[in-house]
Structure formats: structure tokens, C-alpha cells
Amino acid sequence: MQPFRVGVPDAAFTDRADEVARVLDVMRSGGRLVVYGERRLGKTTLLRRAAARLGREGGVVVYVDAWAAADSGAVFRSILSQLPGGWLRGERVTDLLRALAGMVTLGVSATSGSPVLRLDPGQRRIPDDAVQRLIRALDRAAARAEGPVALVIDEFQKLEDRTGITPAELRGLAQECANLSVILSGSAKGMILGLMAPDAPFYGVPALEVRPIDATHLARWVRSVLVKAGVELSPEGARALVQRAEGVTSYVLELGNQVAADAEGSVEPADVDAAFRAMTLSRAAQYELLWDGLNVHARNLLAALAHGEEALTGQSVRERFGLPASSTVVYHLDQLRKRAFLRPVSEPAIADPFFREWITLRTAPR
């Protein structure tokens, strides 16, 4: 039994009314917005919600996941495939073809018979500025559109790596494209805050931080979904569940599914603990692989953190866990943060509570 569907577009949704309203407002009014927050709290889901609502109002949202795209070509094709059919007829398409001359051809979809723009198959390599040109073309098309047009770039911190578009260039492009709303979202919180600092490219751009859903609300909601699915989760059990998953939306749902799968009779905090351990063990193979890929300093640091140590640069912890000199500790903490093993906050903390549990089982306290 899986009462929670994780990572699917039409999954259940709770809270976030203010955030969705804010994003929708920006989409309707041609604004700019940077959405940021820690991982797995629900940024993508709330962007998708707002996008669906704009779509129902007659607007158009082009959504790019920069993480998932391999390179410029993938970003280009993704944008191209989301242009509404109505733009691919008459004067509009003439305009688009002119703007994208040498890169795309107009064809007909084999399945639906509707017109489609395709990356010109004769092109070996798309030009370096192909994505920029496509975004400008999108902006020109938006000037003629009846409703608002929004460009959403999720995981935008990966855009430079994928397409070569630097943050400064992206800012310039967003300024130039006055007919589009531009929403950038990402989970590399430290880096994004850096981009919004004075003198940095996104200084002054309005921002929305996505924070954890209120724990009391989340516990009540999880309980109501589980009870409806026939799982007798007690209010204390629901609180324990949210706490175990550290209030992170997707971990809460995954643990909720495990609790549902294991439930026999009334579910209390001890049953939630058992489900938490069961989930940890079910991921052992995956965690073992991650662990294998880490160097010895990273492993010892994670072990110290998992066993509750805080003063990682202190001599006692360094001796017990075999940690290097404190400057090297700082360096490795930074690397672990960059690779998202640690939360993007100043005090080091392991991001995935199941991984942390697995580390405590895998390594000895010292």
C-alpha cells in the first residue's frame, strides 16, 4: 500500500497556498522571482502547481529542468517541445522560424498531425548561443500571445554547466525579455544567496524562500491521509513520523508509505521508529555505494556527525574519529555540502536522515 505518491505531477498537495499565490502573481504580471530553499521541501511541486493554474487561465509556462538536461541541445529541445500549438501557425510561426533560422525546421507530428518545430536534423552542433536565441524568440512570441507567458528554470544553478549561460548573462537575458516572466528556482541555497548579494548578478531580484511546511500541520495532514487509507496512525505516531523525517516533505511521505506497508493495528511512535529503521536498511545497497565513493576524511566526518558530534574541528573529536587538521576538516565539510551530503546551512548536518541512521549502524561510536 502506497498512500503517498512521491514525485508524480498529480500527487496530493497540502499547504503552500501563499507560495503558490506568490509564484502565480509573478507569472501573471511578467515579473522576476528567485525561488530557493533546501532540498526535497517541495519547490518543484509548487512551481508545477502554479504553472498548472496559469495554464488553466490561458497562460503558457515553459518549464526547464536544468539538472535533468544534459546540454544546450537538451535545453533547446525541451523549450521547443513546450511551445503551444497555436504558435506554430500563420504569422507567428514565420516569426519564430526567422528568429531561429538555421536551427529549426517546421514539421508535422507523426502521432497527432499537428505542426512541430524540430531541431534541424542537418545541424551537427547547435550554435553556442542557441538557447539564448530561443529564449529571445520566446519573448517575441510572448508579445503577441493573448495570455501571460512564463519561463521557469528549475535547478538553475546547473544552467551554466549545461549551456554555458552564466548567471550574469541570465540576468541580462531576463532583463531584455520584457514580455516574459522569469522564475528561477534552485536548491543550492548558499550559492543562490551568493548570487543575490550586493554586486552579484541577482541582487535586487525578488526572492521566495521555500521553508519546511509547519510540522504540526504536516503531522495532521499525514495522519488524515493514512487514516483514510485504513492505517490507524495515532496523533503521537504522526508527530514522531514528521520528526523522524526531520520535517522534509518528501522524506515524510516516503516514511508514511513505509509505515502504511508495515502497519498492524494502531501505529505508535515505536512502530514509526521500526519503519524508519526498515527503510534505512532497505536502502543499504544504495548507501553502501555512496559510501564507497567517499574518501576517508569524508567518511570519518560523516561518522562523527552521525554519532552526534558537533565540534568537528576540536581536538578531541579529531583524535577519536581520525580527522585531519581543522583547516582540512573545513575543506571537506565544504565539499560534502557542495555534493549535498550536508544541508546547505552553516552548522554541519547530514541531509538525509535515513543515510545518517545507516552511518550510525555502519560505523562504531568512538
Ligand SMILES: Nc1ncnc2c1ncn2[C@@H]1O[C@H](COP(=O)(O)OP(=O)(O)OP(=O)(O)O)[C@@H](O)[C@H]1O
Ligand atoms: N505541498 C505538498 N504537499 C504534499 N506533498 C508535497 C508537497 N510539496 C511536495 N510534495 C511531495 O514531496 C516530494 C518532493 O517535492 P519536490 O520534488 O517538489 O521538492 P523539491 O524541493 O523540488 O526537491 P529537490 O530539491 O529534490 O528538487 C514530491 O514527491 C512531492 O509530491
Ligand SMILES: [Mg+2]
Ligand atoms: Mg525540485
